[in-house]
Amino acid sequence: MIVAGVDGYPRGWLVLRCEFDRRGSMKILGLEGHAGFRSVVASRDDVIAVDIPIGxxxxxxxxxxxxxxxxxxxxxxxxxxxxxxxxxxxLTAGSYEQAKALAPMSLQTFGILRKVADVDRVMDPRLQARVREAHPEVSFREMPGAPREMRSKTSAEGRAQRVRLLDRLGLDVAALLVRRPSGAGIDDVLDAAAMVWTAARVSFAQARAIPADAHRDAYGLKMEIWV
Known part of the structure; x- marks a missing residue:
């Protein structure tokens, strides 16, 4: 079974692909960048977990x-x-001022607006069966051995906490950093790896949705975060 963990980065989408056998043994297949989300889902991975709102x-x-x-x-x-x-x-706003006129939002939310739109153009209820929304910080919190007090990933201690969690799972962060495409930061690699963990949990029927009884949006997409 092949799963992918996807995180947005300055040049598009950072995609980490891994193959799992029935016993859960993992093999890293690649870490690459994609300009658009349509090319990400064209790979036909069994499960994709992406850090972006869906629905x-x-x-x-x-x-x-x-x-x-x-x-x-x-x-x-x-x-x-x-x-x-x-x-x-x-999603059609071309500037922060236009976006705020349509809906109150922070600069952080405006910063992901184009990526949200990129995913929203591609998604439909059928595709959502294998493309799941997830969130790295929720995933890190649920990983085996996660500390009760997770530090910010922008701090040295916070990054070290996340690296230790991923290394225990067999996701060699040092090796992944060597393979990362140009433009991808350390945080991008950590988040993509966290998304792989969640995608694997979905594929082995070990994950849960937040909330358990998700509502659907106007296009039939479930509004849920998987972990």
Whole structure:
């Protein structure tokens, strides 16, 4: 079974692909960049976990999404890392001022607007069977041996915590950093690796959705975060 962990990075999408056998043994197949999300899903991986909102409310007045609220509660102090998903009507905004006129949003949310739109153009309910929304910080929190107090991944201690968790799972971060494409940062590699862990859990029917009873958006997409 082949799974992919996907994280947005400055040049598009960073994709880590791994193959698992029935016993759970893992082989890293590659770490590469893709300009657009359509080429990511064209690979026909069995499961893809991506750090981006899938399933959107039409207007900010309809929100927030329950999955974002519950993920923030789960993370406690680290909940600020879960940005509110933008409403669909804001995806066409060409500037921060235009986006704010359509829906109140932070600069962080505006920063992912184009990537949210890239995914939203591709997704449909049938594709969602193998392409799941996930969040790296939620995944790191659930990994075996995760400390109760996860430091910020921008700090040296926080990065070291995440590297240790991934190394224990057989995801050799040092080797992955050597293979990363130009433009990909350390945080991008860590997040893509966390997404692989979640994708593998989905493929082995070990994952759960947040919330368990997700609502669907206007296009039939479930609004849920997998871990």
């Amino acid at each position: 959107l409310l039409e207007r900010s007045e309809d929100g927030p999404r329950r999955c974002d609220v519950e993920a923030r509660k789960l993370l406690g102090k680290r909940g600020v890392s879960v940005f509110p998903a933008p409403p669909r009507r804001a």
